[in-house]
Amino acid sequence: MSGIPYSKDDIPDADALRAQAENTRRKLGETVDALAAKADVADVKARARQTAAEVKGQATEKAAQARAQLADTAATVSEKLRDTAPQPVLDTTQRVTESARVYRTPLLAGAVVVVAVLLVARSRRR
Structure with missing residues (x-):
């Protein structure tokens, strides 16, 4: 062992x-x-x-x-x-909706520019 x-x-x-x-x-x-x-x-x-x-x-x-x-x-x-809703309001709504569909890209680009300007303005205030 x-x-x-x-x-x-x-x-x-x-x-x-x-x-x-x-x-x-x-x-x-x-x-x-x-x-x-x-x-x-x-x-x-x-x-x-x-x-x-x-x-x-x-x-x-x-x-x-x-x-x-x-x-x-x-x-x-x-x-x-x-x-x-009264008929004139419905007609106007219809026209605005159709215009928005036709000009979707320019409207989106414009919205992006507005948001960018607001952000830049806000950042300069600080």
Whole structure:
């Protein structure tokens, strides 16, 4: 038995061996507890990811419902306005809408220029 770290004079007695075994068991228990704690942290992370995914799905679903409700409300309001608005207002609205569609690019470019001028003016005031 060349693997024994004791010399013939230092052979431990039964009590020393029991104490050494108990110390080893205690250290092993601490190691197992530490590994279990790490596993719990990983489990918490996984549950947090799952909960976040569920919440995201619920938010997306509610946003879609709100969008659909808003579209329905806008259609209803538009219909009521068409029914109650005087004919000259409807004619003017029709002409403005058609002009906006025809001149979409110049209108967008003009809006970008206006926004840029406002931003530059605002930044110079500071």
